[in-house]
Amino acid sequence: MKNPLNKRLPRELKSDIGKYIVIFVFLVATIGLVSGFLVAGTSMKTAFDESFDKNNIEDGYFVLDSKITDDLSKKLEDEDLKLYENFYKEETCKDATYRIYKNRSDVDKIELFDGEFPKNDNEIVLDRLFSENNSIEIGDKVTFDGKDYNVSGYVAFSDYTALFKNNADMMFDAQNFTVATVTDNAFKEISDKHLNYCYSFIFNDTSLSEQEKHDKCNDIKELIAKNAVMNNFVAEPDNQAIHFSGDDIGSDTSMMITLLYIVIAIMAFVFAVTTSNTIEKESAVIGTLRASGYTRGELLRHYLLLPVVVTLIGAVLGNILGYTVFKDVIAEIYYGSYSLGPYVTLWNGYAFVITTVVPCIIMVVVNIFILSKKLSLSPLKFLRRDLSKKEKKKVAKLPDFSFMTRFRLRVIFQNKSSYIVLFVGILFSNLILMFSLMLPPLLDNFKAEVIDNMICDYQYILKVPAETKTEGAEKYAVTTLETDFENSDTADEITVFGVDKDSKYVDAGFVDRNSIYVSEGVLEKFGLKVGDNLNLKTKYDDNTYRFTISGTYKYPASLAVFMDIENFRNEFDKPDNYFSGYFSDKEITDIEDDYIASEITQKDLTVISDQMTDSMGGMFPLVTAFSVLLYMMLVYLLSKIIIEKNANSVSIVKILGYQNGEITRLYILSTAIVAILSVIISLPVCYLLMKWIYGVLISSFSGWLTFYIEPMVYVKMLFFGIVAYAVVGALQFLKIKKIPMEEALKNAE
16 A cells, blocks of 8 residues: 555655755855855865875075084084975066075976966966966066066975065965076075075985974074074974965865854754644644554654655765866865965765765754654644643733734744744854855954054164164164064064154053053953963074063054163163164165065055955955854745744734734744844854854964954945844745635634
């Protein structure tokens, strides 16, 4: 005998086809996006990891102020490592810095993206991302040091997957900084004015552990510091230009998996509420089947079938789209941010499991949990349409509100489980929406704060002391230290300024010579307060310093300490007339370029916000659209369930003479009230959650961006919520219009 349950499946699917289509499309899009992220991310991460051996990436590098001596070279080779000359020269073209190397064949190899490597002395290859950002085509000319060079190709440097000009920078700068390669002869012809004696090294013993490499790097750093003037030393694990991109891809993968599981869990609850409603509609049929001998297990499997099949088909189709469409979209996002080398798409069994098997398991578990409670009732209760496990309580007496208000409250109380799911979904979608809406104004606010609190228009750091007659120029001293906190494996760089007590550029309000002021970011990032001690250390030796914080100075551009210049000289054992550079609101033109180490202007200080806006700007609208669609989908599905659940009541009030508009105010307005209240209540909750999430994310940065949410963000979130519900309400109004008066007669008991 054929199972009558099987005949009901097509009818159930047809009656809820709109609902299943919405859920199916959203599942396909979500799983496709996550699958694309995982496939592209793991493929690119694999290519990144394999590039260390493929391109013979260095174990570290150091920069000296002159060519290495034979004696030091011999001492270093005795440390069981191999040294490579990796000299570079820096030139400027159209306000962008070009770091120019010879072509490499032994260490930190370069991968060609398009075109060809330089063959002639007037040819140059540039980083692919920098070229795209600045609209530089192959065949274009770039000019520096008085000579034109033809761009012959685009490349990816294996040691510059993120274009950090300095390892201490908070953010890379793919707009204004690039690495480049020319022929050996062309390199010789470029002026030595900005020649940097950079040496890369690789340990001969490839079996060294990370800890052993770390210890050896420290030994090498101390050895170099004792035998030469070292300008920089960066071990490979600390090199942001190498690791920043790989770390980011890995963290994105974890975030997307979490996003998938949360969305699937919400979808599972929606399915469960939907199926629960179907059980209530078909309670008489279920009671008859149970009385006829059908077990709870058979009915449970029947009602599980559609959710699992929809999820499974959605997951398979989502994976197909992930491998074909979304994978390329995600790869373009990464290539739009980082200077990564070419990659090959790899089959990802793990991605398939967590985007197909795990969603189905979540769907089954959640639905079994909710449906098994419903189906545990006796056949008699189903036949009587009494699906409450508890004895019916006396209906709560409501205050003497108007009829319409009391009716709406009854609708809300009768559907509280659906509204709880709705609130959780709105909370999650609003958290995503807040993230996408807050970042652009946060970056704009940071940029404005940096500009408003610049010390001066031109900040010069000198290689050697030099005098200037520029009006208003003021001497200052500067050094860079690292944080020295107990139980911390990482160290943040802190810029220490020594300024005149009565400086016209830094009005810190020094109470006495020993006063120490810190930028506000130092307190926020490290959880310090005025009166606490700040422990710092030098980067290349064991000198440590402890400063007591006297107050704060508004300087968002970096993590900084400000002290009187006399205190600076005394603290760091400098001569009485020592200084490092000049603050000036006018450009200094009477000091030779050879004496200037760097010139810091507004463009240098705002590079963080500019680069983050450029790298992430394209993602913000996508994330906003995703969160709004999630909100609309949840409201649509749950409000549809509520109307279907109350179809008999709607039919009765139509018989009583109520018009569609009045019925809309009873049912749709009830959901509207809950939806808008959920949005409003979620705002402070989202703020607290976002503040915590932001603190965790930003703590890994080498600098600090103060948490800020523009007030207009809350207005936009409320606006999106109201507009989205207006669209959903219009669709549900059509649903109410279609409910016939005969519905009440069909279900008359």
